[in-house]
Amino acid sequence: MMIISENIHSLKSYVVQKFKSHRVMMDSIVYLVKGEKTALIDTSHFVTAEGLIQKMRYLTDFDVEDLSYILLTHSHADHSGGLSLFKRCNTKALVACHESGKDSVEVYGGVTPDLSLHNGDRIDLGDGQVISVIHSPGHSQDSVCFLTSKEKALIVGDSVGPGVDDAFERIQSTDDDSFGGPYVERIPWLGVLNDAAAYIDTLNTLGKIDFNILLPGHGVPFSGSMAKQYLDRCVAHFDLVDKIITEIPENDYKLLVEEICKKYVGLGFKGLPREPWNMCVFTFETVNAFLRRQGRL
Numbered sequence: 001m002m003i004i005s006e007n008i009h010s011l012k013s014y015v016v017q018k019f020k021s022h023r024v025m026m027d028s029i030v031y032l033v034k035g036e037k038t039a040l041i042d043t044s045h046f047v048t049a050e051g052l053i054q055k056m057r058y059l060t061d062f063d064v065e066d067l068s069y070i071l072l073t074h075s076h077a078d079h080s081g082g083l084s085l086f087k088r089c090n091t092k093a094l095v096a097c098h099e100s101g102k103d104s105v106e107v108y109g110g111v112t113p114d115l116s117l118h119n120g121d122r123i124d125l126g127d128g129q130v131i132s133v134i135h136s137p138g139h140s141q142d143s144v145c146f147l148t149s150k151e152k153a154l155i156v157g158d159s160v161g162p163g164v165d166d167a168f169e170r171i172q173s174t175d176d177d178s179f180g181g182p183y184v185e186r187i188p189w190l191g192v193l194n195d196a197a198a199y200i201d202t203l204n205t206l207g208k209i210d211f212n213i214l215l216p217g218h219g220v221p222f223s224g225s226m227a228k229q230y231l232d233r234c235v236a237h238f239d240l241v242d243k244i245i246t247e248i249p250e251n252d253y254k255l256l257v258e259e260i261c262k263k264y265v266g267l268g269f270k271g272l273p274r275e276p277w278n279m280c281v282f283t284f285e286t287v288n289a290f291l292r293r294q295g296r297l
């Protein structure tokens with residue numbers, strides 16, 4: 001558990017699962033936002049939700065039974081998969097997701113959402129705490145970000161590529177009032193899955209918003225100047241990959257990996273991605289699709 005501010009706490013629980021020969025860590029971060037009413041942002045996976053519910057009960061002042069809203073940043077299974085378990089504890093919390101994600105939430109979360117979210121919607125939690133909804137497609141069509149009025153915390157889900165790091169547990173111990181510092185220079189994950197053009201538009205839109213804290217669905221939260229700085233790194237990362245990819249023959253993943261790793265160092269990113277191969281294959285395909293659509297490939 002990490003206390004982001006008096007009214008925002010984050011929780012994470014994870015399990016390691018084996019897929020073929022790989023071990024994969026299943027996790028995502030959920031946030032509790034408090035006004036007079038309380039909202040839970042995201043539910044994590046089905047397999048990690050029970051752990052989160054236990055953590056909420058024993059580590060925070062928030063009660064699962066008292067949640068008024070469960071707001072989803074998007075429908076992916078690692079964000080909406082735990083929905084049915086939270087709803088089992090609390091049947092009165094209203095579940096909300098972007099209007100385009102309702103069917104997928106039903107599939108992955110096992111619950112029919114009560115409310116559809118649209119860009120510009122405001123959810124009043126009382127006590128001066130209002131959550132604004134920003135539609136942020138790119139990672140998925142149904143992605144939204146949530147901006148809290150009190151702290152100006154921007155909760156982004158996967159709309160902004162999270163840092164490739166599992167430092168979450170370690171940064172909890174900091175007694176500094178800012179967080180994320182050492183990790184701002186890590187290479188952000190290029191969080192595109194669905195639509196690269198929409199993704200970069202979203203990053204630019206978010207860059208114009210006044211926020212003090214950036215809270216991702218995975219990785220590390222950032223506060224103060226580092227929050228904006230991190231967003232800039234994500235844009236720089238996208239531009240970098242965009243440039244390299246136009247110079248590399250289609251499907252030459254190996255050359256792409258080499259070139260990207262070389263350029264990362266040149267840009268001052270610290271460290272290299274743990275799994276550059278997977279990351280670059282993923283990057284290559286999504287950005288290729290983007291360039292093809294623009295007629296540049």
Ligand SMILES: [Zn+2]
Pocket residue numbers: 074076139140158
């Ligand atoms: Zn996602």
